[in-house]
Amino acid sequence: MGYRVAVVGATGNVGREIIQTLADREFPVDELIALASERSVGREVSFGEDEVVKVQDLAKFDFQGVDLVLSSPGAKVSAVYSPKAAAAGAVVIDNTSHFRVDPDVPLIVPEVNREAIAGYTAKGIIANPNCSTIQMVVALKPLHDLQRIRRVVVSTYQSTSGGGKESMDELFNQTRGIYMNEPIRPKRFTKQIAFNVIPHIDVFMDDGSTKEEWKMTVETKKILDPGIKVHATCVRVPVFVGHAEAVNVEFEGPVDEDEIRAALRAAPGISLVDHRQDEGYVTPVESAGSDPVYVSRVRMDPTVDNAVSLWVVSDNLRKGAALNTVQIAECLVEDYLS
Structure with missing residues (x-):
């Protein structure tokens, strides 16, 4: 059995990656519909090796008869069109931030809380978490099962x-401009991103946190355990693809390093690459284009009782967005829609 699948935001970074991932994983698509804003109408996107799909106007599209909508157009657009698609009978998997904290919308990482997908019937919408949250909770899940995380x-x-x-383009253009002795004029970022790091992602909140940091806190609680305390500092770095995280985890009880490594090694979606030597770890560049969440630099923290430090890396366009979306769709097909 195949499905009519619409990809909203089909010409963006994540939309293109979703379409590629659907093809790579041989998702049962009878018809792929590519949707975007009016300015992209008529453009073509490739689906698999042989099929080319023309982009249609999201504003004029009738979702009647569509089975699945994989949506990544931006929060404001999604707020309008994801409910419309759900009302027409489709199940929507939404990549934007708009529905993530809605109590009636499940927030899903299949390796962590697949069972929560059942809640999609409330609104017909499933939310895909923030990219930085996804890779972290994949790494935390087997550790939380081993010993409760505090x-x-x-x-x-x-x-x-x-x-x-546009943010990737700004990094490229600023880097080239520095070598050409051209002035740096930030547009997408608040400061120069080339050869620099910026401790600021999304807007500032009243307590001094940025919204990206707030997202990691509230999403981890919703996905994994509301009792976990999370303190995040989110930094933009001059890398094109791939997020990295230095994660310090404090447990409620004793933990053993060998048990931690065994739990990580056995967990779905994780590749443990941790050799205490040169090149014995994974960097963002090496994660680009691959599916796993890589964990490296596993070591106990001697300054805190029952704590471990990890280095966690993943391709933010794949597991952080497109792959997780398609995995949710696969779970829906296996458990609810077949």
Whole structure:
């Protein structure tokens, strides 16, 4: 049995990656519909090796008869069109931030809380978490099962692709401009991103946190355990694709390093690459284009009782967005729609 699948935001970074992932994983698509804004109408996107799909106007599209909508157009657009698609009978998997904290919308990472997908019937919408949250909770899940986590302190090193194609272009143009002795004029970022790091992602909140840091806190609680305390510092770095995180995890009881490594090694979606030597770890560049969440630099923290530090890396466009979306769709097909 195949499905009519609409991809909203089909011409963006994540939309293109979703379409590629559907093809790579041989998702049962009878018809792929590519949707975007009016300015993209008529453009063509490739689906698999042989099929080319023309982009249609989202504003004029009738979702009647569509089975699944994989949506990544931006929060404001999604707020309008995801409910319309759900009202027409489709199940929507939404990549934007708009529905993530809605109590009637499940927030899903299949390796962590697949069972929560059942809640999609409330509104016909499933939310895909923030990219930085996804890779962290995949790494935390087997540890939380081993020994309950009390607190997490995380510093992120997030690539420019998390801000979209224009952010990647700004990194490229600024880097080239520095070599050409051209003046730096930030547009997408608040400060120079080339050869620099910026401790500021999304807007500032009243307590001094940025919204990206707030997202990691509230989403981890919703996905994994509301009792976990999370303190995040989110930083944009001059990398095109791939997010990295330095994660310190404090447990409620004793933990053993060998047990931690065994739990990580056995967990779905994780690749443990941790050799205490040169090149014995994974960097963002190496994660680009691959599916796993990589965990490296596993070591006990001697300054806190029952704590471990990890280095967690993943392709933010794949597991952080497109792959997780398609995995949710696969779970829906297997458990609810077949």
